[in-house]
Amino acid sequence: MSLHLQPVRVATRSEDGDGQLVFADGFLVAVLVRLSDQHGADVGLWFLEAGFGLTSVARAPLFLDLDAAQDWIEGHLSSKRGSA
Template sequence: MEITLQPVLIETQSRDTEGRLAFVDGKLVAVLVRLSEELHGADGLAGQWCVEAGFGACATDVLSVWFDSLEAARSWIAERISASSPTG
């Protein structure tokens, strides 16, 4: 399984604009956004990545899954895809 995280700017109508499009084998499975210091510094979430939108096995409630790093997000995506595959 090839997981690709493509940098993208996201119009969230907030300062949380740094994003990644997450692809598995060329298929879009999630949109990740990095939480800004301005909005999330006080709650301790600044710099973390969250799932803004998920598709298929990566579908989840908005802002309900956070990651300390993109590698952690990549691992979560791999686990979700593997668990949902017919042979997984």
């Protein structure tokens, strides 16, 4: 599996806006948003704003950086595909 990230501005209800579209093998699988200072101690962390298909989860963890987010997405997609 190959992940590709594309920077994007995301319109959210808060001040967040810096985001990344995440593609796996050419398919959009997630939208990540960097949390703003409005989120207190979580400022700068990455949040799974939207997951599609196999990355659609009720509660995703916060990620310290994009590498951690990509690791989670890859692991999540692999484990779900392996059980399908």
